[in-house]
Amino acid sequence: MSDPTIDGRVRAILSQVLGVPPDAIGPGFSSESNPEWTSLAHLMLISQIENEFGVTFGSKEISELTSLDRLTAAVTARGA
């Protein structure tokens, strides 16, 4: 992955899971604007981010992590 920042790594995973080019993923990118972001895609997306950063999200948190900004913030908050 070319961008080693948290934001860059989250965007790379979003791109792979959802099939969206990385440069089309920016601030404001969320599940609402993406039909590919299904519940199964969300499950796998969360798991890929957990694996990548070595973190675990709780059940309430997971249902809210539906945008690039929230995902990046949640990972950053864990100090990963």
Add this chain to the structure above:
Amino acid sequence: MHDDVITPQRLQQIASAAPPGAAWSAYHAAARSLDALAGAAIPDGLRARVAMLGSFTLEPFLPVLRIEAARAGLWLDTYLAPYGQYLTELLDPGSGLYRFGPQVTFLAIDGDVLWQQRWAEQPPLRSESVVGDLLTPLFAGLDVFDRAGRGIVVVNDFVLPRRSTEGVNAFRSKATFAHTTAHANKHLRLRLATRDHTFLFPMADIVAQVGRNQAFNWRTHYRGHVTWSDALMAAVAARYAGFALASIGKATKCIVLDLDNTLWGGVLGEDGPNGIALGPQWPGSEFLDFQRELLDLQRQGILLAACSKNNEAEVLEVLRNHPHMLIREDCLAALRVNWEDKAANIRALAEELNIALDHMLFIDDSPHERAWVREQIPQLRVPDVPADPSQLANWVGSLPSLVVLQQTSEDGRRTAQYREARDREAYRSSTGSVEHFLRGLGLRVQIEPAADSTMPRVVQLFAKTNQFNLTTRRHDEATLRRKIAAGEWRVYTMQVADRFGDFGLTGVAVVAPAGRVWHLESFLMSCRVIGKSVETALIARIAEDARRADAAALTAEFIDSGRNQVAAMFLTNHGFSPTDTRRWERSLSQPGPDWPEWISDLSAGRGPGAAAEAVMP
């Protein structure tokens, strides 16, 4: 932007975006590149139809499976049964599974199915009922598959998914999860083994390889029934790809082996036969174990061949005389040991063995040789070989294309047959007269009365032999046993071997002694031994026995089947003359037929090699 026709190399290139064991998201992204090909022409020879049925969420597994298949050069058309519907799909002949018509159906059932059943009531159910409740409907489904489906079915064994909390006394009880799992696996194995088109998938072995703590993703398991971790998905997919390859006849049939630093450590030309590393002590033990694994593959029918830049005489010296070499000369179906280009040598091996290059796999420690051969023969399988030889033995079993679905007892001898035929041919062309040829073969026969152990083979020979067969009567076992027991028939069997190999039981004669006339009711030779003069040995033995019993003549019946003229020539050549259209006779007052002096008689201890050869090979 790409050619319309897809090649295995194109599929492999797409797969390379997700290296083996990569994160699931990388597989998922790479599978999208496969989707982009879907409109293009995928040759039939590269595609397999694969169905997935399971007890948990398998959608995320499909991209991983497609990529691992692509890495093996295969495009998959896939079908995924609805979640948790594996039994319904199997049991209903009108289900999507049967409409799809897969070549391979993978049935993925996790241990949780057993776990949940065990605690369906209080107290925990005994393992017998749990296993019965699971396997009875499963096998009912497989019965429907036998009628309504096609292709093969692959069912995994059950795995204890986590550490047991059943306590230190659990081993005393049958009402435990560990016992239930073992019991289920035992019955699954026994019942699958009786079916030709079903296979047991070694899930427990794969989980052990990945490591149980890494094999299951409990987070996704509880959140959405995605039980397999990224790592387990990749490992299972690679093995599944092997089944898919084999189901369309694309598995590896021959492994071509480099020698120096591949089959042994060191360079033979520099280190000499005593200096190479091969034997029970490290570092030779690394290569010894690798050879053991290769021999296991050979036993299943995969041919081994050697391709090495060396002096052939030095290599043959190691193959024949090195005390620790396990892969001997006769384990190799063919050899190319010279200083020529390896790609040309591999092509020559393919021609000699009559095996297509895309059914061959080349193992060479040298990255340069691999790169060269890959470039010259793109369709050849040339896997990366671990640079550390301690990894070789564990690595070779991970190659997906080494799956042999159909195995017969003949397969274990296939290498020998290739070699024996070649050696005899080479010998025949190097010798002049027939007798000289026969003398050099080192023929050995053992003639004995038919016994319980040989009866099935005797009956088989009666059923199959058409050319060298006096009457082509097909006697069954009951008739033979009755006549022998009544003293009406003597049934002779003959086993044949020569210095190139063993032909097995290849001659049978039925003699009906009637007073002073011994009558040849049947006399037949397998076509494998025609032209080796061993029929003379058998008739000579019968004549000796007849004279000892004071018989005056041999008679024989010949029934012309249109295909058995060689049997009529046999009678003429051994002093018989026709007395009517079917009956032939030979007086025993004339000498002969004589035992051929070049054949060793192991039952009577005579002939050139009788002393040296106490037993048949």
